[in-house]
Amino acid sequence: MSADALMAEFGAAASFLRKSDRERLEAQTRLFDMKKECFVPDPEVEYVKAKVTLRDGNKSPLKLSLEK
Structure with a gap:
């Protein structure tokens, strides 16, 4: 069966x-x-996509694409 x-x-x-x-x-x-x-x-939407803004060893600040 086709998608249409x-x-x-x-x-x-x-x-x-x-x-x-x-x-x-x-x-x-x-x-x-x-x-x-x-x-x-x-906890609300399972996973949120984020962008790494800076790399510093093992810790990196993130900018979340989904704002609450």
Whole structure:
């Protein structure tokens, strides 16, 4: 069964529920830089993406992408 057939049950809302093929391809091919980005455990949403702002030995300040 094709993806379009599966989304047909949502009617007009289907275009808002699913990313286009181009958007999905861009998200899948984007490289993840382990030296600049990481995931931090969060009790509410499991994990939050963060950007490393400075490297100093074993401790590094982070900028969270999800603000509370």
